[in-house]
Amino acid sequence: MGPAITNATSAHDGDLAAVIVLHKHVLRPGTPPGKLSRFGDPIWHIAPAHPDAHAKINSIYWDRWPNELVPVFKEIALAFLTRPVPRTITVSSDGELMSIGTVSFRLRTLRVFAAWMSLHQLCGLHEVTDEHLERYRQHVLQLQASNRHKKELLVAVRTVWSFQAVLPQQCRFDAVAPWAGSAPAKLAASPCRPAGAENTTPRIAPATMEPLLHWSLRMVEDIGPDIIAALTEVKQLDxxxxxxxxxxxxxxxxxxxxxxxxxxxxxxxxxxxxxxxxxxxxxxxxxxxxxxxxxxxxxxxxxxxxxxxxxxxxxxxxxxxxxxxxxxxxxxxWRTSPLSTQELPQLAAHLSVACFVVISYLSGMRPGEVLNLRRGCAQRDHDTGQLLVLGRYGKGAARTPRPTLGDDPFERTWVVVQPVHQAINLLEQLGDTPLLFPSSHYKPHAIRPADRNARRAQDITSDIAAFITWINSTFVRLDHEPVIPPDPAGRIYPSRFRRTLAYFIVRRPRGLIAAALQYGHVSTTMTMSYSGQADTAWLNDLAVERLESVLEHNQRDHELLTAGEHISGPAASNYHHRIQSAHRFAGHVVNRVRNAERLLQHIDHNIHHGNGMTCVYRADTAACRTARITEGLPTPTGPIDTE
Structure with a gap:
């Protein structure tokens, strides 16, 4: 774990102005002294305490707050940064500090409240009564903003109330309780998403995903080495x-x-x-x-x-x-003319985002987990020979800013396939920064230096669009249709890859990825990777995808039988019985993964659709299974698609 900046001086003892505001946090290695903000500074830099190098965390500019209220809200901000989150906010806080991302967001919403207080000549929270809070709520309801944003404006005020026990008198409300304890979502008429609600991230359509992955792999395997060689030559010339x-x-x-x-x-x-x-x-x-x-x-x-x-x-x-x-x-x-020095930066950017697509899609990592990968993360298990990627958890409160590789108690490994290691190898040759996806490979970035800041997810979205445009303009099909067609759901952003992979593994297990990489192989390695981890979100996605797939197949098969579809073969009667039985399923509300797995046991009638025939699988009579037993080969639990 990285070193924590400590300061034994309490916020209310000694010189308050000299207190380092992040003294309770672990900072990113290499944080310059100029970024260690103190209480009396006009700008507080809090990004060094955020665990993700790709995150955009705005500094707190106190000159943008009402001048007379700056001392009050500085005290509140310091409490957010140094005091444990009260259980009145979350029962699972367990003495943990508020995350830096939440601190940044809460202060942005609190600035609206501070502006309202200044307009009404309230110089401290001790002057704010229940009547004032109701007036502020009416003010929020009249804003031209979404209901969700209005709810967050009220949540920010409720959060300050929850910290009252550790705040000085001028920072405490003169009120019984904000809005009589009513939930901010109800006060702002903001609908709450129920627990276990449907994942609304759209999948990438197969017609787009398959060529996108195909050309990303070609960039890694065929085009990338030429780009790396040209960049190496430029470095040698320099x-x-x-x-x-x-x-x-x-x-x-x-x-x-x-x-x-x-x-x-x-x-x-x-x-x-x-x-x-x-x-x-x-x-x-x-x-x-x-x-x-x-x-x-x-x-x-x-x-x-x-x-x-x-x-x-x-x-x-x-x-x-x-x-x-x-x-x-x-x-x-892949091209008739040599590369030029002028196009190398853009080609390097295309290569970088192609590597992102390969790593993200073929590993199932979250976008932040990919963007925070560091040099040396590709490893091999000496005992099993499995290809590994060493990274860190991309979700959860127990994360701290990442120190050097191998020192983080919250690091984890993914089991991956060969193209992922190839992509990582190219990225390590593409630049010399510790991060594989630095904020910039070429242009120095004063605010987010590349040696300790990763590219942001929104930048990757733009990079993917530019990569697709370049592929479509460089490589032309004979029918003049786009090589990578647009996705019906719109722009392709990083979080869509993980969602799409679950769909492809479940729905198209025999479909081949470019370079003869099978989805079945990816599914096996990823299941090995995730089965022993505390993070089971990937396995949850697979369970829901399987349930949806079985329901859709059952419905389609019943419609075809009803329309008079002809069936024949030794399992025809068994097939007809299973379809009729599946159609009688009345349906249940599914809001948990356990429910999905339980329902699969009842409605999955082991009907497998192939290109030439439909398999009504029964383990004791399946020819593909008995043949493998005779030959002494491993026997799977379901039909073998390739036989």
């Missing part, structure tokens, strides 16, 4: 270690330029240029890349040396070529 630069070390700048012109003339090679935006644009020399090739000081070609190139009459290339094309698709190079 460092002056490329083999083509060895003869330049003892030459002056003028001699280097002269040597380049002589060599380019002798081999009919063009001068590196900038990409032409249209056919009417005049070619322009890329002086910066030429300086990189020749290791010129300050990475620039001195103006007095440029005539040596301009007067040589060498042609100027459309872009600055780098690397070589070695990857093939359908037996042909």
């Amino acid at each position: 460092a002056g270690t490329h083999p083509s630069q060895q003869h330049l070390h003892n030459l002056t700048s003028r001699e280097r330029v002269q040597a380049f012109v002589a060599d380019a003339t002798a081999h009919s090679r063009p001068v590196p240029g900038h990409p032409l935006r249209d056919e009417h644009e005049q070619p322009r020399i890329n002086w910066r890349h030429l300086a990189r090739l020749l290791m010129l000081p300050s990475r620039r070609v001195d103006p007095c040396l440029r005539p040596l190139v301009l007067e040589s009459d060498l042609p100027v290339a459309d872009g600055s070529p780098i690397g070589a094309i070695t990857g093939h698709i359908d037996g042909r190079p």
Whole structure:
């Protein structure tokens, strides 16, 4: 576990202004001293205490609050950060601190209350009565906002009330209880989602998911190595270690330029240029890349040396070529022209998001779990040979900011398939940051430095859209239809992959992923991965998907029989009986996974639909099973799809 910043001084003893507001929290390793905010600072940086490197946590800017109320709400904010959550808020708090994400959200909603107090000339919570709270509720109800947001505005006030025992007098309400204890959702007319309600995350349609995964795998296996090789060459040129630069070390700048012109003339090679935006644009020399090739000081070609190139009459290339094309698709190079330095950053971004799709989809990880993966996370079990990914829990209150790999008591492993390890290997070559998905691979980010901040989920959504656009514009089908068609449910965002994988494993177990990777293989490895974990959400998704699938098949089979479908074969009567029995199922309300599993035992009549026949499976007479027993092979509990 990472080191905690400790401060023995209580918030109400000694110099309050000097108290570090995050002194009760474990901070991300490498947090600069300038981010350790103190009580008296005008800005509180609380993101260093958030466990997820991809999360966007806004700092608290106290100059945006009513000036006369800043001392009051600073006390409240400090209580949120340093005091355990009262059981009046959650009975399962067990002395835990409020999560940093919740603190940030609660303060955003409390700022609305502070603005209302300032408007009504209330200088402290000790002046707020039950009558004032009712007026504030009426104010909230009149806002142009959703009912859910209105509820959260009232919840924020109720949260402050719950912390009253640890707050000074000026931060305590002069009220009996906010709104007589009525639930904020009821006061704001906000419907509450019932426990166990349906997962509303839309699946990605098969017509979109299959080609998206197919091209993501092609990026990893065929195109990615060329991009990595080009990036490596650029790094070598920048460092002056490329083999083509060895003869330049003892030459002056003028001699280097002269040597380049002589060599380019002798081999009919063009001068590196900038990409032409249209056919009417005049070619322009890329002086910066030429300086990189020749290791010129300050990475620039001195103006007095440029005539040596301009007067040589060498042609100027459309872009600055780098690397070589070695990857093939359908037996042909994936592109006819070499890569250029100008397009490398965008190609690297496409490769990164393709790796995200492969890792996320073929492991079943949550988006945050993928985005927080670190260098060295791909491992192999020495005893079983299983491919593993070492990460950390993406959900739960017991998480802390991740220290170095192997030191986190809350880390966990996933059992994965080979393409996941291939994607991780490419990402480790793509950059040198500790995180596999840094906030930026190229552009420095002052607010979210790449060495300790991961790319955000909303950025990945934009990256996926850009990747699909690039694939559709680069690789064209003969019928001119999109290579990756749009999804009917709209934009593809990260959390949809986990939901979609459960559907594919249950509904299309024999469908092949690109590169001959079977969904059945993914299902086996993921079940091994999740069966021993406290997080059973993935297994829950599978149970619900199986229930929905069986119900849909039963309904469809009954409709076909009713319409006069002809059936024949030794199991025809058995099939007819099972379908009629399934149709008599009256239905039950399913709001828990245990209910889904229990119902499956009653309505799943072991009818398996294949391309050539329908199997009415019975273990003691199944030919596929008895044949395997005779041969001494393992016998599964259901029919064997490949036989």
